[in-house]
Amino acid sequence: MTPGPTPVPPEVLLAQGSPIVYHRGPGFGRVLREVTEGLQWIYQTKNDIVTFTCSGTGGMESAVVNCFSPGDRVLVVSVGNFGTRFKKICEAYGLDVKLLEYEWGKTAKAADVQAALEPGIKGVLIQHSETSTGVINDIEPIAAVVREHPALFVVDSISGVGGAPLKVDEWGIDVAIGGSQKALMGSPGIAFIAVSEAAWAAHANATLPRFYWDWTAVKKAYERPEPETPYTPAVHLYMGLAEAIGLLREEGLENAYKRHAVLSRATKAGVQALGLDLFGEDVERAVCVTAVKSPEGVDGDKLTALIRAKYGIIFAPGQDVLKGKIFRIGHVGYFERADILQALAVLELALEELGYPVKRGDAVAAAEEVFTQAG
Template sequence: PADIERALAADPAIKAVYVQFSETSTGVVNDIRAIGEIVARTPAILVVDAISGLGASDLKTDAWHVDICVAGSQKALMVPPGLAYVAVSPKAWKVVEQCTAPRFYFDYVTYRDKMSGDAAQTPYTPAVSLMVAQNAAIELIREEGLENVFERHRVLSRAAKAGVKALGLELFGPDDPEANSVTAVKVPEGVDGTKIGKLARDKWGVWLAGGQGKLKGKIFRFGHCGYFGHSDIVVGLATVEMVLAELGYDVPFGASLAAAEKVFLESPVLL
């Protein structure tokens, strides 16, 4: 947030600030509340990519001064990829309405106008099957209760992080209590990180994502957003133990499971 505040003060011509809520490739989350308070004091708008964070962590778009929030269906909202969601603030609508850039599908005004009133409908053919799937997913969220959904994600995240740390592994980013979607772990010295994902998938049927770009072979990622429960964490951590052992790491077998179990037993939420 401090870097953003300095940049805005140095250049009053800045029109927008773009930031991820939860960065899937690293597991790092940003302090949207603090950033929103800074941007709200300027003419700039705040645009938040909440694709992997929405539904896993609380995001108060109005209270935190988020002007445009963009999300997708394929993460914590538990639907196959193909749907995009956008929330637009009054401040952002003024910018959108004055925009003269050419656009067709990517036209917020057309969507707003067509989807208002008694005869509301999408301006173009929607992904109907995915919208039906989203209705089913939303019903699951309602049945569980939104606050319980957030707490479940917190517990799963804490269990995953406690588990890998019990193995002597190091998290890639800060151990943030709101980093509920992904746990990114540094590959221990002496282990070929490029083999972790393939071995986990081919031998144990568990998908552990690797690092991307310059982080390839240096981290592996443990996803726990969406339709996940305690058994997924247990299986995932057991797989991490077995894979690392096969790749030469001195694994204290069972340590990750014991750490995760302790987190689960302390949880007030039924997983």
């Protein structure tokens, strides 16, 4: 029950345990075409997709080094750990970072972004789903504000895409970054980026140094008669991702969004039924990860350690400033209703063991009510 890597469906495991296809030629070409078209469908975009063998962080770095030049001024909107990471990446490459920073748990506001968007800002970088706090930023109105300004809009949706709506073309997102290992139910190791025409135009003039991350090299390799990557890809992970996308296609995007929303509502109802408080703003939008305040007298780290050791279920502890103060239940990716019921049941037992008063079954019952209502 961590916010990624999430469990991997057997169909995907089977694909990545199958004999390898050669990475030059029709075998891998077919896989890459399937992955690319599937990602365009999930992103709801006609923009180009580039992919890399790396973690989501590599995808974030690729966005920075492909779009900007040394000294460029950018606005980083941070609501948690991954916002801080965007800032660090930008600073590592000598960008001039203006930081719009919120307290962890808050969501970003379009009006604040508008106020911060002074002339000369070349890019706005933000998280869609901020994994460290579980909050999901309301990207649509923020995109509307950024569109009125000549800055690229760069959205890290690594733990969001496929779990929460993200309409790249309709909203006007220039660079959308995703990862294989969250809502997409693939194994970790592939980052993918949707690149708008404006982002390609910026890229053409961007002078930050890059080699492995270079988008032009990827695009050129994709345009061969049988699409390839410029350097040897993690072939098996692409084979698995193609399978995972197939599963999402069967389910349907709206159904996947709905599944995530129902699992989220049930989780939240369950923990609240135990008298626990949710952490973060706009919790009804936090469909990928539920962050819960550790109750008085219970250390969140001890709680997650106990649940892991005794029941083999992994909740994520709080990071950084929230260490011990919250715990996080991920429900993005390959999770179903029974997983939530199980997680809430072991939470009841563990809380009781740590001395927090629990009426056994309350959390589970509350979740069951949500599922029954959802049909």
